[in-house]
Amino acid sequence: MSNLRMRSYEENDSSMHNTVRFLREHAYLTRRHFLRLGVAGTALAAWQQFPARAEARPPELEQALASLEPFFTPPAEFRNVSRGKPLPHSLSEEKKREVGLTRETWKLEVISDPDNPARLGRQLTKADHTALDFAGLLQLAETHAVRFAKVMTCLNIGCPLGMGLWEGVPLREVLWQTQPREDLRRVFYYGYHNDDPQQMFRSSLPVGRVLEDPFDLPPVILCYKLNGQWLDSERGGPVRVIVPEAYGFKSIKWLSHVVLTNLAYANDTYADGNNDLDSPLKTFAATLSAPREVPANQPLPITGYAQVGISGLSKVQVWITPSDTDLPAGDRHFTQAPWTDAEILAPPSAWGGDLPEGKIPGDTLGFDKSGQPRSWPMRLAKVHWAALLPGLPAGEYTLRCRSVDEKGIAQPLPRPFRKSGHAAIELISIQVRA
Ligand SMILES: Nc1nc2c(c(=O)[nH]1)N[C@H]1C(S)=C(S)[C@@H](COP(=O)(O)O)O[C@H]1N2
Ligand SMILES: [Mo]
Numbered sequence: 001m002s003n004l005r006m007r008s009y010e011e012n013d014s015s016m017h018n019t020v021r022f023l024r025e026h027a028y029l030t031r032r033h034f035l036r037l038g039v040a041g042t043a044l045a046a047w048q049q050f051p052a053r054a055e056a057r058p059p060e061l062e063q064a065l066a067s068l069e070p071f072f073t074p075p076a077e078f079r080n081v082s083r084g085k086p087l088p089h090s091l092s093e094e095k096k097r098e099v100g101l102t103r104e105t106w107k108l109e110v111i112s113d114p115d116n117p118a119r120l121g122r123q124l125t126k127a128d129h130t131a132l133d134f135a136g137l138l139q140l141a142e143t144h145a146v147r148f149a150k151v152m153t154c155l156n157i158g159c160p161l162g163m164g165l166w167e168g169v170p171l172r173e174v175l176w177q178t179q180p181r182e183d184l185r186r187v188f189y190y191g192y193h194n195d196d197p198q199q200m201f202r203s204s205l206p207v208g209r210v211l212e213d214p215f216d217l218p219p220v221i222l223c224y225k226l227n228g229q230w231l232d233s234e235r236g237g238p239v240r241v242i243v244p245e246a247y248g249f250k251s252i253k254w255l256s257h258v259v260l261t262n263l264a265y266a267n268d269t270y271a272d273g274n275n276d277l278d279s280p281l282k283t284f285a286a287t288l289s290a291p292r293e294v295p296a297n298q299p300l301p302i303t304g305y306a307q308v309g310i311s312g313l314s315k316v317q318v319w320i321t322p323s324d325t326d327l328p329a330g331d332r333h334f335t336q337a338p339w340t341d342a343e344i345l346a347p348p349s350a351w352g353g354d355l356p357e358g359k360i361p362g363d364t365l366g367f368d369k370s371g372q373p374r375s376w377p378m379r380l381a382k383v384h385w386a387a388l389l390p391g392l393p394a395g396e397y398t399l400r401c402r403s404v405d406e407k408g409i410a411q412p413l414p415r416p417f418r419k420s421g422h423a424a425i426e427l428i429s430i431q432v433r434a
Contacts, residue, residue, distance in 0.1 A: 061388050064289050064301035068384055070352020071163065072149075075226050078162035080234055081154045081248060083201050088192050088254045089233040096233065099192055101254055103230065106238040107131040108222070110178050113188075113261035120260060121179025132174055134238055137222060140169045147225075148218035148244060148365040151307055151382040155247035155275055158422040159286065160307055163382045165228065165355065165364065166242045168221030172211050175260070183262040189241055191254035203250045203268045205243065207260075217380075218244040218365045222255065228356040244380055245280040245310055247421055276420035281380060283309035284411050284423045285316045285403040288384070293431045297391035300430065304401055305382050306344070311414075312406035313377045316342040316385040323396040323429065333412060334400065334425065342387035342401070347373050394434035400425050 082089065088101060097105050109131050110124040124130045147167040153160045175187065188204035205220060213219050223242040224231050231237035236253025243250040249270040266277045287304040294300055306316050317339035328336055350358050360371035367373055377383040389399075402411040402425050412423035 058299065058301070058388050060299050060301040061386055064303045065386060068288060068303055069305075070350075071348045071382075071384075072165060072227055072351050072353020072355060073162035074352070074354040075162075075164075075229060075232055075235060076354075078152065078164070078235060081157065081161060082234075082253065084194055084199055086194070088194070089236075099195075100256065101192055101233065101238065103134045103224075103238045106134045108133075108137075108174070108239065108255060108258065110174055110258045110260070112178075113259045113263065116183075116262040118184035118260040118262050119181040120184075121181065123178060124174075132177075134224070137169055137224060137239065140173050141224070144169050144173050146170065146219060146221060146365055147361055147363070148380075149367075149378060150218075150242065150244050150380045151281070152248050152251065153281065153307060153421070155249055155270065155419070155421050156273070158424075160305070160382050161248065163353070164226050165351075165353065165360070166221065166223045167225035167228075168223035168239075168242060170219035171222055171241065171258070172219065174222065174258070175207075175210060178260060180260060184260050186261050186263050186266075187258060188261060188263075188267055189252050189255060189258045191236070191240070191252050192256050201252065201269045203241070203243075203252050203270065204266050205250070209243075220244070223251075227353040228361065229354070247279075247281065249275070274419050276417070279415060279420035281307065281309040282415055282421045282423045283307060283311050283313050283403045283405045285385065285401045286426045287399070287401055287428060290399055290428050291430065292428075293433060294391075295433050296394045299391050300389040300399075301386070302342070302389060302399070302401075303384065303386045304342070305384050306377070306403050308377045308379050308381050308383060309405070310379070311409070312379055313344070313383065313403055314406050314408065315404040316344055316401060317404065317410075318342050318387050318389065318399065318401045320389055320392070320397050320399045320430070323398045325398075333410065333416070334402075335410060337400075339402065339410075340387075342385045344377055345384040345386065347376055392432045394432050397430045397432060399428040399430055 096102050100106050107126055109126060112118045112120050112123060124132055145167060147165055149165050151160045151163045184207050186204055187207055187210050188202055190200050190202040193199040193201060210220050221242050223240050224238060226235055231240060239255045240253040241251050241255055249268065268277050271277055285304055285306040287302060289303045291300055302318060306313050319337045319339045351360060360367050362369060366378055404410045411425055416423060
């Protein structure tokens, strides 16, 4: 990753500050839904003897939850992973107009790959004045627009960049306008790149994924709205691709070209850097807050999030152990450890993210008419969890958390390899003072 991209990433790493809001949002589930752990027990063995759920939420947890982020990320708080010198979103308004990076000037060319031609009835080109413009896209949106929730995660960065409600037109609607006939096996696409071939950031999909949505996934879209607002320049506006089940590199920003090709394999820019191009989002859990230093015998409130990958999420679990514990040999993923269940937070009653009127629009995939999710934890989303660990004797401790997917497979399995996305088990050191 270049310094430029890294800086851009960090600059947008805004701290989460929606404290009161989150508490309000999750308030209704708090009484019944939180595990109350035995706070008096100091023996490590007590972890395995979880008492039943208590009536009231422990105040320590309430406090920790107060500083959790909202479910949806306000567009301005997304973290940014972009290449380009200059970064396309940093261009002047005048330059953006000139190169088609405004809604008034945007044009999308959809062409056959000259090197591996697909047989098309027609191409959509600027030269022929048949390129798709923003008005044309919105016209398609009138009958074809879809919305869905999806977390944006960079394959190469552990934590999600933001959780969005993305709106757009299925890419296939535009693909069909080219009247494809034969020799079409893949679709590749790229965005504005300062007219410098070296800077092109390209991604690709099998044509089948564009035409059909397997396993009830939402469609691949030409996205023009995030959280009910026009997609801004930094998020890739006026139009970007969103691939629901994929890591961020498939979701090309500042989209300008779609190329229909008979090429049989992926030609993504992300093929460089040893990246796995074809693996969908993994399920994993991580902490958001955990005390780094606590007095002895004082319960430890822990909060976190889980990215719900393609295999769903059935549990989040935590395990705290003295740092000098001898771990059994040959158990790299700590499968034999005495993990205990954390509470996965129920859907919030307010969604955050600067959604207009705070509402999920009526016809959003995965939500019912009243705006409630049809299933939970929702696949391809980021959800939150919390646990209160019993107080401990003085010493150095190591806290770990993990997800368990719907097939019962615990993180980092079934796909532990880094270059297909982050899933490593996080490790946090906690000091318990005498
Ligand atoms: N045109 C273009 N699209 C791009 C990129 C880019 O550098 N240029 N970066 C990709 C990568 S690697 C990621 S992880 C996501 C990040 O999306 P975000 O900046 O909206 O969070 O955008 C993707 N789309
Ligand atoms: Mo990325």
